[in-house]
Amino acid sequence: MIPFDYRRADDVDSAVATVTGNPRAAFLGGGTNLVDHMKLGIAEPELLVDVTGLPLDRVEELPDGGLRIGTNVRNSDLAAHPLVRERYPVLAQAVLAGASGQLRNLATTGGNLLQRTRCVYFQDVTTPCNKRTPGEGCAALHGYTRYHAVLGASPHCVAVHPSDLAVALTALDAVVRVRRADGERTVRASALHRLPGAHAERDTVLEHGELITAVDLPPLRFAANSRYRKARDRASYAFALVSVAAALDVADGRVRDVRLALGGVAHKPWHATLAEHAMRGGPATVDAFQAAADAELAEAEPLPDNGFKLKLARNMIVSALRGLAGEDAP
Amino acid sequence: MTGLLRPRSIGANRQRVDGPAKVTGTAPYAYEHPVPNPAYLHPVQATIARGDITDMRTDEAVGLDGVLAVLTPFDAPRLETGQDAELEILQSPEVHFRGQLIGAVVAETPEIARQAAGLVRVSYARRDHDVSLSADRSDLYRPDEVxxxxxxxxxxxxxxxxxxxxxxxxxxxxxxxMYHNNPMEPHTTVASWDSTGLTIYDSTQGVHTMRQVVASTFGIEESDIRVVAPYVGGGFGSKGTPHANIVLTVLAAKRMAGRPVKYALTRQQMFSFVGYRTPTxxxxxxxxxxxxxxxxxxxxxxxxxxxxxxxxxxSCEPARKMYAAxxxxxxxxxxxxxVPVPSWMRAPGECxxxxxxxxxxxxxxxxxxxxxxxxxxxxxxxxxxxxxxxxxxxxxxxxxxxxxxxxxxxxxxxxxxxxxxxxxxxxxxxxxxxxxxxQSPGSSTATVRFTADRRYEVRIGAVDIGTGAWTALTQIAADALDVPFEDVDLRIGDTGLPAAAVAGGSSGITNWGWAIVEAARAFREKFGAGPSPGDERTATQPENPHTExxxxxxxxxxxxxxxxxxxxxxxxxxxxxxxxxxxxxxxxxxxxxxxxxxxxxxxxxxxxxxxxxxxxxxxxxxxxxxxxxxxxxxxxxxxxxxxxxxxxxxxxxxxxxxxxxxxxxxxxxxxxxxxxxxxxxxxxxxxxxxxxxx
Missing domain, CATH: 3.30.365.10 (Aldehyde oxidase/xanthine dehydrogenase, molybdopterin binding domain)
Structure with a gap:
């Protein structure tokens, strides 16, 4: 832990300019992850720019029927919002499945997306970690891997992203609005986080100084028929072994549209495009759901401690979709 | 027969006498005892599991504003050695397990101490370590006793x-x-060592146990040490025997010569050197x-x-006793x-x-x-x-x-x-x-005193680690003296009180309660039902003739x-x-x-x-x-x-x-x-x- 300066941001532009101009500066949201990391020596910013006072704390309806969630909307408020609960139940459920009541009261939308992995080796500076110190090696690869990736990992990093919210946003194809020094850009939620490849130190595609200002949920009528299911080692305050975010549109026994994303399996929320593709236009049957799950998981490469995640993910995908199709789905 | 008490207060559904102080935040836990001008300690821990420290560079840490002292195995005050290897820290460059305490920084604030601890550069000569438990190891051995x-x-x-x-x-x-005790209150010590002696506010299950171990470890008289623990936020056995954090804090207090030193473990440190339940x-x-x-x-x-x-x-105890065979x-x-030394965790062996x-x-x-x-x-x-x-x-x-x-x-x-x-x-x-x-006959002594305001003060160096001992002992004293619950003032949690056994082995009430009953009976025998202010009697828990x-x-x-x-x-x-x-x-x-x-x-x-x-x-x-x-x-x-x-x-x-x-x-x-x-x-x-x- 090192001494640091603290500044309250007055407006978005100056906050972005300040952090962009100082490679040792960091944005501070709810602080539920960054402050821990500062104590543990994982993060050593010299300057914290607190953005929680910026007026980005509203959930607004967009003209197209979608919703815009300000980056400072606290997780508890997001999960409780009537429009979120009505139109995007998967999102409310995902948020409530994460962390604890106290943490959700403090954690922000943007901060939740940018939380870092809970890999025990990343969190202990006395063990090597490419994510913390590029080139140092990955202690997890041949270590304790119960919570680690089964999809999309690399020899450099087998960590998983811990957010539940991000999994739901990926399934909903949300759009992340980002302010940067020279303007604004948008990133699809499914493209915000990266696979580790040779650069495990980069969790997301954001550049230093870029600030998430909002997340836009596109209108998606069938998202009203959506759910989030999370399997974990205790009933509350535990990260996912596997989670599933699913939305399903069934008409006349056939899958008109489907959205599926997995958590707890990869360095990013895993958009299950192969499974979606396999199901779209096909019969809404348990057999079809199983085949779709198998298609998605065919490339999985489990580690010694986490082979169970494949069966778990398959069961959960099928169970979530069957629930959305109606329990009488054949 | 042991002369069973006639229960009146015993059996009553009493609220905790310490409850109001606890819920209003006025019950001082170890870290909260006000001491003048405290300094703060953060430890340096070994990052290898076995080997020797060849060098500890402390210049960067010492140079940080607000750092008051840095202790290493090469310059720490000497302890009495050869008694308890778990406690004899900073006495040699040897590392016996990862996370071992190998140094300390004392600073004006906990944050500076933590930063400075991270600046201490340690070099090691590593040796191969072995932490793998299995039933087919060739070096399994038979302990003399369990x-x-x-x-x-x-x-x-x-x-x-x-x-x-x-x-x-x-x-x-x-x-x-393997399990780790994680009481809500992490292990905490506040130590002040000046010309009048050594005072320790500690999160402990036994003030007298602690005093005895500190005395023998530091080679000083027990009479020069006072240990205070009126309220403790859980222990589950991990605070039953003193661990190395106490020694480290007292070493630092000795170095600081009069300025109190505070050390509260981080949650991560709870997994390193304060005991755990062995895997079986x-x-x-x-x-x-x-x-x-x-x-x-x-x-x-x-x-x-x-x-x-x-x-x-x-761990074999249940198999020996539960069923006929x-x-x-x-x-x-x-x-x-x-590995770190295993120790007590709630119901060791039996659990x-x-x-x-x-x-x-x-x-x-x-x-x-x-x-x-x-x-x-x-x-x-x-x-x-x-x-x-x-x-x-x-x-x-x-x-x-x-x-x-x-x-x-x-x-x-x-x-x-x-x-x-x-x-x-x-x-x-x-x-x-x-x-x-x-039960530990002879381990606990109590004093009953009739005070000027016509109340019964009951003094014993017991510790309530959250169990309810404050209340239960008051109930026992009331029945032993045959007075209402409200007439008893209990004093516990201080080596200034008569010696008492540790809060462990589910034996607190047995040991302490019996001492109180003995003292109360001796008091009544001597002074009858109408004592005068200042009358007091002290007695020790006797042998139980029935244990044989x-x-x-x-x-x-x-x-x-x-x-x-x-x-x-x-x-x-x-x-x-x-x-x-x-x-x-x-x-x-x-x-x-x-x-x-x-x-x-x-x-x-x-x-x-x-x-x-x-x-x-x-x-x-x-x-x-x-x-x-x-x-x-x-x-x-x-x-x-x-x-x-x-x-x-x-x-x-x-x-x-x-x-x-x-x-x-x-x-x-x-x-x-x-x-x-x-x-x-x-x-x-x-x-x-x-x-x-x-």
Missing amino acids: NAGGETDTRQGDPDGAFAGAARAVDATYTTP IQRVRLGADEHGRLVSLSNHVVEQTSRIKEYAEQ PNRGTSHRLAPLD PGMFAPEVAMDELAQACDLDPIELRVRNEPETDPASGLPFSSRNLVACLREGARRFGWAGRPALARSTLEGGWWVGTGVASSAYPVH RFAMSAYGAQFAEVRVDTDTGEVRVPRLLGVFAAGRIVNPRTARSQFVGGMTMGLSMALHEESVTDERFGFVVNHDLAEYHIAACADVRSVEAHWLDEHDPYVNPMGTKGIGEIGIVGTAAAIANAAYHATGVRVRDLPITADKFL
């Missing part, structure tokens, strides 16, 4: 021959992982006749210890490893040692086609199987029967995996509990309902119910809290807790409460504790047996047995996690 003074091995009859010829048999290996590997063999009567019972346990200090958990064998073997035999009994019930309660009843001994002595009282069968009635055991499907409700496999299980009545004549234990029966998700394998425990026979209950309110707390901790053990050692690095990698799972509120649904009205005139004048630990004994087995009944999957390795049902 914790609490038990025998290492026992043998009655011919356990192998009888097992080989048994009509029904269970032969299985069970494992329990237990091979249980049960042989029975066709009616389920045991003909052979054995448990052979492999555990770990540190190479530098032996700790042998007495003419042929019996038990043994403890230790693997000496490069892990009850898990394996009680799951094995469930397996035997299945093999005999018997109800698990009936199997236990059929094997109820007439006398203590270990000593041959009669029981002072033993109501295990009554607990099983009463529990069955309350839980609704009747009509339970005999077959496993026979109840499916809404996507959950549902099952129920039972296991027995027991915990011995420990009777086997004394508390017993219980635990029932669990378990649900296992058919898709995910996730395990939930909607119901736990325990019935205990633990002698007279001094205070139903605090007693219920003890039982329910123990059962909850047992649930946590069954489903969640596991310290994961990375053998390459040699330390526990899931070292915080986000990754080391303790049951959350959402995991703990209905937990009911009941007790039988038990009168035992032989245990002590209060008629109490100790209730702090029995609640955790047997819980995990009941849950494992219920999980089997739900799913047909027999989990013999804790914790019982979702993946085991997929």
Whole structure:
């Protein structure tokens, strides 16, 4: 832990300019992850720019029927919002499945997306970690891997992203609005986080100084028929072994549209495009759901401690979709 | 007979006398004692598991503004050595386990101390370490004795021959992982060493124990040390014996010559040097006749210890005592490893040692086609199987029967995996509990004094670690003096008071209460019912003449309902119910809290807790409460504790047996047995996690 300066941001532009101009500066949201990391020596910013006072704390309806969630909307408020609960139940459920009541009261939308992995080796500076110190090696690869990736990992990093919210946003194809020094850009939620490849130190595609200002949920009528299911080692305050975010549109026994994303399996929320593709236009049957799950998981490469995640993910995908199709789905 | 007290205050449902101070935040815990101008300590810990420190560069740390002192093995004050290797820190460059305390920074603020500790550069000459526990190691050894003074091995009859010829048999290996005590209040010490002596405010289970160990470690007189601990936020055994953090803080206080030093462990540090429960590997063999009567019972346990200090958990105790069997064998073997020193954790020995035999009994019930309660009843001994002595009282069968009635055991499907409700496999299980009545005659002394305002001041150096001792001892004193509860002022938690035993082994009330009763009786004998202000009498807890004549234990029966998700394998425990026979209950309110707390901790053990050692690095990698799972509120649904009205005139004048630990004994087995009944999957390795049902 090192001494640091603290500044309250007055407006978005100056906050972005300040952090962009100082490679040792960091944005501070709810602080539920960054402050821990500062104590543990994982993060050593010299300057914290607190953005929680910026007026980005509203959930607004967009003209197209979608919703815009300000980056400072606290997780508890997001999960409780009537429009979120009505139109995007998967999102409310995902948020409530994460962390604890106290943490959700403090954690922000943007901060939740940018939380870092809970890999025990990343969190202990006395063990090597490419994510913390590029080139140092990955202690997890041949270590304790119960919570680690089964999809999309690399020899450099087998960590998983811990957010539940991000999994739901990926399934909903949300759009992340980002302010940067020279303007604004948008990133699809499914493209915000990266696979580790040779650069495990980069969790997301954001550049230093870029600030998430909002997340836009596109209108998606069938998202009203959506759910989030999370399997974990205790009933509350535990990260996912596997989670599933699913939305399903069934008409006349056939899958008109489907959205599926997995958590707890990869360095990013895993958009299950192969499974979606396999199901779209096909019969809404348990057999079809199983085949779709198998298609998605065919490339999985489990580690010694986490082979169970494949069966778990398959069961959960099928169970979530069957629930959305109606329990009488054949 | 011990001259049982006539209970008036005893048995009353008293609120905690310390409750208002605690809920209003005015009860000072160790860190909160106001001391003038404190300095703050942050430790330096070894990042290798075995080797030698070749160099510690402290110039950067020393150069930081606000740093007051840096201690290393090369310049720390000297301790008396050759007594307790766990405590003799900073005396040599040797590293015996990863996370060992090898230095300290003292600074004006905790933040500066922490930053400076990170600037100390340590060089090592590494040696290969070994932290791998297994039952087939060639260097397993037989300790001379086990914790609490038990025998290492026992043998009655011919356990192998009888097992080989048994009509029904269970032969299985069970494992329990490493666990770390995590009381809500981390270990904390505030030490001030000036010309008047050494004062220590500590989060400890025993102020006099602490004083004695500090005196011998630092080579000073006990009379020059005062240890104070009026309120402690849990201990579970980890604060029962002093650990190296206390020595480090006192070393720093010595260096600071008069300026008080504060050190509170971080949660991560709780996993390094303040004790833990050893993992166990237990091979249980049960042989029975066709009616389920045991003909052979054995448990052979492999555990770990540190190479530098032996700790042998007495895990075979339950196998020695619970059931009748003419042929019996038990043994403890230790693997000496490069690990921190294991120590006490709630019900050491009894807790892990009850898990394996009680799951094995469930397996035997299945093999005999018997109800698990009936199997236990059929094997109820007439006398203590270990000593041959009669029981002072033993109501295990009554607990099983009463529990069955309350839980609704009747009509339970005999077959496993026979109840499916809404996507959950549902099952129920039972296991027995027991915990011995420990007593340490002569360990505790109390003074009763009649004060100028005509009140009774009762003084004893006991410690309330959250158990309710403040209240229960006041109740005992009131009855012993035959006065109303409100007339008694209890003083505890200070070495300035008469010496008292540690709060451990569920023996606090037995030891302290008896001392208070002796003092009260001596007081009345001398001064009668109308004492004058200033009258006082002091007395010490005597020998119990009955301990040679009777086997004394508390017993219980635990029932669990378990649900296992058919898709995910996730395990939930909607119901736990325990019935205990633990002698007279001094205070139903605090007693219920003890039982329910123990059962909850047992649930946590069954489903969640596991310290994961990375053998390459040699330390526990899931070292915080986000990754080391303790049951959350959402995991703990209905937990009911009941007790039988038990009168035992032989245990002590209060008629109490100790209730702090029995609640955790047997819980995990009941849950494992219920999980089997739900799913047909027999989990013999804790914790019982979702993946085991997929």
